[in-house]
Ligand SMILES: Nc1ncnc2c1ncn2[C@@H]1O[C@H](COP(=O)(O)OP(=O)(O)OP(=O)(O)O)[C@@H](O)[C@H]1O
């Protein structure tokens with residue numbers, strides 16, 4: 149489903165955020181991406197959602213080199229991908245409901261169908277009662293969950309999440325991860341960046357580890373006791 | 379065997395209809411939402427509309443002035459008459475000679491004599507200065523022939539002029555056309571000025587809307603970035619701004635029209651008095667239905683174009699870094 153071939157990314161300042169990263173992830177797989185702050189996790193996700201250009205290598209999604217997509221195809225590619233941003237990227241000029249409805253509006257959904265899906269997504273993240281509020285008035289964890297609802301509302305084939313549990317207490321973090329596992333079970337491919345190692349090792353999914361922009365470990369179903377190089 | 383294909387086709391048809399409905403309702407939402415946004419910032423909106431309105435008022439006003447003058451010049455073709463004024467002390471004998479000379483010339487198609495008494499009467503009637511004439515001992519107005527040339531051809535006219543110059547008792551040959559020609563010249567001048575102003579002020583309207591739209595885009599940067607990442611097309615992101623441009627243009631044009639109507643109302647009384655003194659067929663004309671439609675459609679189109687230019691420059695800068 150997603151394949152990185154020797155991908156390198158250098159930011160305009162000269163900082164090399166990713167160096168020759170290669171990996172392959174199958175359809176319906178759930179993969180965690182970890183590493184210390186500044187390792188390049190967000191950069192890797194940004195390359196996947198085409199919000200940054202890459203300098204070397206190629207990224208194939210569903211067999212297509214996404215950085216070669218013509219400009220008029222990019223919106224349709226992005227609609228197939230749900231993204232939970234590290235910094236939420238919520239809009240504070242509209243209600244929680246309207247934030248979550250945005251991807252459906254963009255995709256031209258009928259209003260009734262959109263309403264049904266928005267409510268279902270808000271219900272899943274436990275925020276149905278707050279749909280009319282402005283996200284500004286909600287807590288960091290609640291804002292994060294709005295971002296999650298927005299990312300899944302359009303039933304994407306691929307879900308990218310950047311620190312989706314960063315602001316959540318352990319209990320809520322575990323619930324959100326369980327929710328992600330549910331999505332994964334209905335066939336959604338998931339790539340989740342997180343440095344909450346204790347949480348992600350417990351979940352027994354594949355873990356990619358970045359260090360200074362390099363992919364240093366790729367562990368499949370690591371055991372609870374420790375990492376076994378895969 | 380056929381059934382699954384059919385239901386699939388039916389579903390696709392239904393999806394297509396839903397999509398078209400959603401597209402149409404997005405247009406409607408954009409149109410209404412932009413009006414709501416304009417009303418939410420009444421001062422800024424009013425200032426932009428006023429600037430556009432004033433910019434459009436100028437050419438509209440000149441256009442109206444031109445069409446009022448046009449009432450006179452439109453009659454130019456019909457009236458290429460000459461008035462031949464006779465010397466004040468001319469004898470009946472000489473008048474007959476002039477009349478015969480003109481009657482027999484094939485250059486003249488018709489001839490009308492205006493005696494000096496009749497001239498005085500006419501003058502008193504249309505000027506209202508009868509008392510002034512009465513107070514004079516002698517009637518100062520000369521007798522005249524109004525000559526309709528048989529041909530408007532320049533050669534024919536100059537031979538006619540020669541013939542008239544050769545006649546005894548002819549004092550002054552006045553081409554009636556002359557003041558109309560001057561008027562036509564002024565009218566052409568106004569037409570050109572209107573055209574130039576329309577071009578210049580069209581640019582002004584483009585800049586004004588473009589600049590307002592640029593500010594709006596800057597205010598909605600966050601929204602545009604997020605929509606871009608969610609897979610919004612350029613067209614979708616541009617739509618509200620294009621509607622904004624159309625509204626700016628349309629309401630700015632309406633503002634210009636209202637200002638123009640106000641001015642015309644204010645000018646009606648003196649302008650009508652002036653025009654009627656030239657004859658009852660002359661009246662103050664306004665922009666008219668077609669003129670108003672051109673003004674409104676033109677300004678809406680300019681607003682749209684200004685927005686389009688601003689959007690294509692600034693959206694590109696915000697999306698797909
Ligand atoms: N827009 C940018 N311009 C220049 N350098 C950048 C930019 N974005 C990120 N970087 C640099 O690239 C490196 C990787 O950044 P990235 O955001 O991918 O790290 P991360 O693994 O997501 O870290 P964190 O866990 O703190 O979110 C960092 O050193 C960062 O300073």
Ligand SMILES: [Mg+2]
Pocket residue numbers: 189190191234310
């Ligand atoms: Mg990050």
